[in-house]
Amino acid sequence: MSTFVQWSALGNILVFGLILGAGVPAIYALGVRAMYGPGAVDANGETRVARKVVGFGCFALCAVVAIAGIAFIALGGR
Numbered sequence: 001m002s003t004f005v006q007w008s009a010l011g012n013i014l015v016f017g018l019i020l021g022a023g024v025p026a027i028y029a030l031g032v033r034a035m036y037g038p039g040a041v042d043a044n045g046e047t048r049v050a051r052k053v054v055g056f057g058c059f060a061l062c063a064v065v066a067i068a069g070i071a072f073i074a075l076g077g078r
Helices: 007-036 049-074
Strands: none
Touching: 007 049
16 A cells, blocks of 8 residues: 555645644734734834834745745746
8 A cells, every 4th residue: 555655745745734834824923913912012002113023024924935835836836
């Protein structure tokens, strides 16, 4: 039965599925939490600069992953 299953390919699918299926949404959630979570607002009611930097960094990383995925698929997916 092992001749029908390519275990290395199955392992790659599992690893990339976990990274892209759970990792990217988790990074996005960290960005939202950084921007709007507890302690994000200072005494003047404005979001702290460090929190904005972390939040926008997380959002930018998610955008880069999405664009890279689209480019990968458009270029043939190999």
